[in-house]
Amino acid sequence: MPPAPQSLHLVLGGELDSLRSTRFKDPDALHIVGVYTSYDKALESWQSAARATIDNAHMRYFIVPLHELLDPRGSRAKPARPAKRKPAKKRAAPQKG
Numbered sequence: 319m320p321p322a323p324q325s326l327h328l329v330l331g332g333e334l335d336s337l338r339s340t341r342f343k344d345p346d347a348l349h350i351v352g353v354y355t356s357y358d359k360a361l362e363s364w365q366s367a368a369r370a371t372i373d374n375a376h377m378r379y380f381i382v383p384l385h386e387l388l389d390p391r392g393s394r395a396k397p398a399r400p401a402k403r404k405p406a407k408k409r410a411a412p413q414k415g
Contacts, residue, residue, distance in 0.1 A: 324385055327360035331367055331379030392395050
């Protein structure tokens, strides 16, 4: 039996270019809050970080499901479509004779 899937969530944030995008103003200055083994722990950490920066409208924090990026075949991912095979070429029937 394969091991149970591992759940990992990254919490990070930074100042955005504009309120209408998710593009960071300075990606080198991102605040990496941490990596958590459950969504609930990540959410608690996200809320704390977001509350601490509530006065800055351009500051945003995100929860990134790392387990989905590390194993895209996980439970939420769509199964890959099988490659289409080219039809086999028909061979001429042997002639009797």
